[in-house]
Amino acid sequence: MTDSTELSTAANWIRQSSSILIAAGAGLSASAVNPQYGVGLDYTSVAAFRQLYPRMTQVSTMRCMYDAIGKHDWTPELMWGYLFTHVDKCRFNWGSTSVYQDLKQILSNKPIDSFVITTNADGMFEQNKFDMTRFLSTQGDYSLLQCLKPCSQQSVYEARPYIERALPHINPQTMEVPSKYIPQCPRCGGSMFYCVRGGEWFIESAFDNQRHRYRDFLHRAIDKKNDLFTIIEVGVGFNTPSVLRWPMDKLVSEFKNVRLIRINMHAPDVPVHARKEKRTIGFDGDAAQIIRQLRDMVIA
Ligand SMILES: [Zn+2]
Incomplete structure (x- = not known):
């Protein structure tokens, strides 16, 4: 059972923010259950592979x-x-899935400056019709x-x-x-x-435009010091921590207007200093359930 006080704090951050960043790792797609197959896109699941x-x-x-x-x-x-x-x-x-649609509703609740950064090369955000001009796929x-x-x-x-x-x-x-x-x-x-990004051969420049737009977004969000900037990080583990996990830790540790909501079944721990200042919360439950609860609170 997820702590309801923490959930409503997180929902309030989202509601009060003028900028929101979604940082998504493999755990998000693992919870994106396709109704036809009855499994999420979980790269480590033997059952999903068999199905x-x-x-x-x-x-x-x-x-x-x-x-x-x-x-x-x-x-x-x-x-x-x-x-x-x-x-x-x-x-x-793979098509549209509940967990991605819930995230999209969280972003579209009111006019805000938003962006998505992900290590997933699976195109789930595009398949769920997110705004692709506000999107960076870091690993190709x-x-x-x-x-x-x-x-x-x-x-x-x-x-x-x-x-x-x-x-x-x-x-x-x-x-x-x-x-x-x-x-x-x-x-x-x-x-x-x-x-x-499978080796030295990766043509990373194919994503230069996305990367520039991400940097612009970050500058805007951080510069508005009096406005809340909430990061919703979902399913980002320690496979490639230097790409998303550590940069998100750094953002919430360095900038006082940043809030970090970390949703991770296996590693929900958050930076100590920011936690003491009540600017970050980690949730260790099922990503799809937590995002659904957050969505319900945000759009209520
Ligand atoms: Zn060639």
């Missing part, structure tokens, strides 16, 4: 979606058969492919046409795609991969 990709448990050593990251012991045909299927299902067709986006060399910083391409060409030819039994559908860089003919 979404029953054949993959037969034809590969994979046990969960996270196992695809850095996986080397599969053929390019199986790798692309899986990756095309996965990105089609999750990046483009599965909707883009890029050259793996890369032969140029411009070698970034929409993934959708490659996926649409390949999907009808993926063998549902073996999960393999014929090699002629494996994407090659149109510039140099070399190997491609999704435009995500």
